[in-house]
Amino acid sequence: MIILIIEDEKPAANLLIKLIKKHFSEAEVIGNFDSITKSISWLKLNPAPDLIFCDIQLADGLSFEIFEKVKLSTPIIFTTAFDQYAIKAFQVNAIDYLLKPIDPEDLERAVDKFKSNQIRSTIDLDVLKNLLSPKKSTFKTRFMVRYGEKIQSVPMEEISYFFSEERITFLQTLDGKKYVLESTLEQTESLVDPSSFFRLNRKYLSSISSIDGIFSFSNSRLKVTLKNCTDQDILISREKVGDFKDWLDQ
Structure with missing residues (x-):
């Protein structure tokens, strides 16, 4: 039996592999692949695995793109940081959706489903995308932030960019103020209008108004500078360059 791991966070992948081995001691575990x-x-180069464990948010986009380009009937167990209510809604479409950090009991339930063959042979990607993608009416118009003992709202039009640093998400305003958010950068991305904000890389989610300069870089990548940002090494991967240019050209 061959099990494929697609996960861009090494600690999460190591934990997953350890848990998998308890249920499939004889299986050959391939990966993890992080993109x-x-x-x-x-x-494309190998026979289809018997089971796939796959993260939803990867460094170069949503993993659904993989299964659009490579047609498989292999059962998939998705792993995700999305909230539990969304995951429950998804469960009608795949073996299971495991919330990170993965609970061993949740994994055991998913494995039991796989072993008992009580699964669908294909994944309805359109349904999953619709459930994961924010609807226009749900985009936030402002973010509540704290500054010491003070609580205030920051309108979207005053936000320059969001960024992650040491597992903390920050909101940066156009006038240079910085606030801590309780949500992850992935969660924040799902709350903002994608026509106005773009996920440059794993660290930065920028508004169009914050883009200060765009430069060609090695290996077909782009280098971006942001207003009120001292980081001079913001790179956009080759895989995301096309989407970024489409976003600029709306």
């Missing part, structure tokens, strides 16, 4: 590009390349 859409690597996963597609492997799947």
